[in-house]
Amino acid sequence: MKFATLRDGTRDGQLLVVSRDGQRAVKATNISPTLQAALENWDAVVGDLQKLSDALNAGQAEGAFDVDVDQLEAPLPRAYQWLDGSAYLNHVELVRKARGATVPESFYDDPLMYQGGSDTFIGPTQDIAHKTEDWGIDFEGEIAIVTGDVPYQTSQEEAGQYVRLLMLVNDVSLRGLIPSELAKSFGFVVSKPPTVFSPFAVTPDELGDSWRDGKVWLPLEVSYNNEFFGNPDAGPEMVFSFHRLIAHVARTRPLGAGTIIGSGTVSNKDRSKGSCCLAEKRMIEKIDTGEFVTPFMKFGDRVRIEMKKDGQSIFGAIDQKVVKWDG
Amino acid sequence: MKFATLRDGTRDGQLLVVSRDGQRAVKATNISPTLQAALENWDAVVGDLQKLSDALNAGQAEGAFDVDVDQLEAPLPRAYQWLDGSAYLNHVELVRKARGATVPESFYDDPLMYQGGSDTFIGPTQDIAHKTEDWGIDFEGEIAIVTGDVPYQTSQEEAGQYVRLLMLVNDVSLRGLIPSELAKSFGFVVSKPPTVFSPFAVTPDELGDSWRDGKVWLPLEVSYNNEFFGNPDAGPEMVFSFHRLIAHVARTRPLGAGTIIGSGTVSNKDRSKGSCCLAEKRMIEKIDTGEFVTPFMKFGDRVRIEMKKDGQSIFGAIDQKVVKWDG
Numbered sequence: 001m002k003f004a005t006l007r008d009g010t011r012d013g014q015l016l017v018v019s020r021d022g023q024r025a026v027k028a029t030n031i032s033p034t035l036q037a038a039l040e041n042w043d044a045v046v047g048d049l050q051k052l053s054d055a056l057n058a059g060q061a062e063g064a065f066d067v068d069v070d071q072l073e074a075p076l077p078r079a080y081q082w083l084d085g086s087a088y089l090n091h092v093e094l095v096r097k098a099r100g101a102t103v104p105e106s107f108y109d110d111p112l113m114y115q116g117g118s119d120t121f122i123g124p125t126q127d128i129a130h131k132t133e134d135w136g137i138d139f140e141g142e143i144a145i146v147t148g149d150v151p152y153q154t155s156q157e158e159a160g161q162y163v164r165l166l167m168l169v170n171d172v173s174l175r176g177l178i179p180s181e182l183a184k185s186f187g188f189v190v191s192k193p194p195t196v197f198s199p200f201a202v203t204p205d206e207l208g209d210s211w212r213d214g215k216v217w218l219p220l221e222v223s224y225n226n227e228f229f230g231n232p233d234a235g236p237e238m239v240f241s242f243h244r245l246i247a248h249v250a251r252t253r254p255l256g257a258g259t260i261i262g263s264g265t266v267s268n269k270d271r272s273k274g275s276c277c278l279a280e281k282r283m284i285e286k287i288d289t290g291e292f293v294t295p296f297m298k299f300g301d302r303v304r305i306e307m308k309k310d311g312q313s314i315f316g317a318i319d320q321k322v323v324k325w326d327g
Numbered sequence: 328m329k330f331a332t333l334r335d336g337t338r339d340g341q342l343l344v345v346s347r348d349g350q351r352a353v354k355a356t357n358i359s360p361t362l363q364a365a366l367e368n369w370d371a372v373v374g375d376l377q378k379l380s381d382a383l384n385a386g387q388a389e390g391a392f393d394v395d396v397d398q399l400e401a402p403l404p405r406a407y408q409w410l411d412g413s414a415y416l417n418h419v420e421l422v423r424k425a426r427g428a429t430v431p432e433s434f435y436d437d438p439l440m441y442q443g444g445s446d447t448f449i450g451p452t453q454d455i456a457h458k459t460e461d462w463g464i465d466f467e468g469e470i471a472i473v474t475g476d477v478p479y480q481t482s483q484e485e486a487g488q489y490v491r492l493l494m495l496v497n498d499v500s501l502r503g504l505i506p507s508e509l510a511k512s513f514g515f516v517v518s519k520p521p522t523v524f525s526p527f528a529v530t531p532d533e534l535g536d537s538w539r540d541g542k543v544w545l546p547l548e549v550s551y552n553n554e555f556f557g558n559p560d561a562g563p564e565m566v567f568s569f570h571r572l573i574a575h576v577a578r579t580r581p582l583g584a585g586t587i588i589g590s591g592t593v594s595n596k597d598r599s600k601g602s603c604c605l606a607e608k609r610m611i612e613k614i615d616t617g618e619f620v621t622p623f624m625k626f627g628d629r630v631r632i633e634m635k636k637d638g639q640s641i642f643g644a645i646d647q648k649v650v651k652w653d654g
Contacts, residue, residue, distance in 0.1 A: 083516065
């Protein structure tokens with residue numbers, strides 16, 4: 001199944017079921033008003049949602065309409081929890097190498113993860129508006145899961161049963177504000193403004209055999225100002241699977257239904273695969289030439305993040321530009 | 328006004344209005360089903376809530392009943408955002424001094440703040456259940472505000488109008504898990520299990536002239552295993568006011584209604600005022616004697632956190648014990 005959230009002026013929007021090809025949608029609000037509500041009552045609603053999805057895919061859903069991505073919010077316009085891992089250690093290695101540091105051994109055994117702000121997310125084609133370019137605005141292409149209720153002390157082996165949905169992420173970062181926050185060790189607050197999610201959140205079965213072992217084995221396609229920027233494979237170099245990331249945080253607390261967990265910036269060692277954020281490209285430039293060359297985003301710059309299977313877009317595309325905040 | 332949330336088996340409970348003396352309550356669900364909903368529709372519901380509160384305080388509210396604190400959830404049983412500052416720098420100075428380090432100058436100008444997990448909070452008298460005492464279970468007595476919708480780029484001078492409610496906090500910490508998380512610089516995830524809030528969330532006017540300049544000018548009373556542990560004044564040594572903390576995070580993002588912002592562990596330089604967490608007491612022991620003496624919490628240990636004005640408990644008491652998780 002694919003889900004989306006229709007903007008309607010409320011804080012949580014209206015739940016839509018979307019066809020496999022991403023072209024048609026139908027309101028599912030008579031089953032569950034919102035995606036958050038569906039996640040909280042999953043066992044009770046999943047059967048009816050599946051029937052509606054099947055009818056839509058068969059062209060037989062009453063009230064179906066063409067998807068207009070610009071009318072979509074993030075699948076969860078806000079959430080009770082957004083945790084972001086950093087599971088592609090190649091990215092971490094490049095960041096460290098560029099500043100002449102090595103990666104501590106513990107990083108290969110103990111996942112990096114930060115708690116993100118989840119009260120306000122940005123829709124897939126909404127502008128990213130900020131006061132100044134001087135903050136070093138960057139995109140980060142990632143994958144995320146959405147969980148059901150996860151019990152305290154859930155193990156990696158048990159975690160798979162709690163993965164309800166997958167989405168793509170643009171984890172917008174303000175690079176110029178990160179060093180002073182990292183120096184304080186308390187994580188990212190000011191340097192991570194509202195995060196962006198793909199048009200559709202999909203159940204794992206939509207990925208077929210490309211969802212295995214708690215990882216997505218497909219390339220993440222990132223373009224920047226309409227040019228190729230990266231297409232690293234999200235599977236082979238994900239050091240910590242989503243199952244491992246769930247277990248990492250469930251060690252000391254339960255997770256509420258609707259918890260979002262991100263993969264961190266997807267990254268491959270093969271340089272021909274490009275990158276999923278400007279910072280990584282800059283790190284490679286620094287390592288190779290001693291200089292940062294590529295600037296961070298300027299007002300008007302666009303990023304597009306998408307993932308396809310057999311030529312078909314799975315999550316729809318995050319496709320948005322950075323603009324000057326006009327408040 | 329004072330609000331509380333009655334446990335009813337749902338995720339968000341039922342909104343109660345509580346009398347000024349904390350003894351009587353009445354359901355406010357015909358005005359707003361939950362406290363979160365009230366915060367989202369504040370201007371539309373505040374008048375009716377005030378009328379109900381006035382009637383309750385006059386002994387004239389229909390359906391009023393005696394408060395049973397054990398039936399109360401946290402005022403917000405879950406929230407879309409929980410940000411915790413560290414505004415009492417005496418606490419930070421002691422932590423640093425105990426390990427022979429100094430406090431960077433920037434700490435006096437740039438607030439420390441971390442993003443906390445907000446999907447699952449613990450009620451004021453609920454047990455804190457964990458798998459092992461070996462994690463170094465500690466309490467932290469704090470004050471928190473709850474905001475309405477705060478616009479992007481709200482300044483310190485503008486911030487006061489968005490403070491809707493105040494609460495007390497027990498920011499439970501797993502001290503043994505903190506060093507490895509701090510070393511990774513990504514903030515607290517595993518080392519900060521679910522947080523605890525006071526029975527009542529109150530509007531600022533309930534504090535009278537003890538709420539000034541975005542600070543609470545009253546002692547926070549902490550007892551541990553029924554003995555005095557600390558009663559530092561929360562006003563004079565709060566280096567960053569709540570208004571400043573709002574502006575700090577609103578610099579790069581708006582805050583959604585129902586955002587909770589904590590003060591950090593309340594702390595005074597005057598040692599006769601005691602402490603609001605075991606870690607601080609241990610730091611003082613280490614500075615004075617070279618040794619940590621007081622252990623962290625053992626299963627069965629109790630903490631009580633309360634604040635009074637003119638002898639009257641404002642928020643009700645957090646009063647709970649640590650137990651072994653029996654999952």
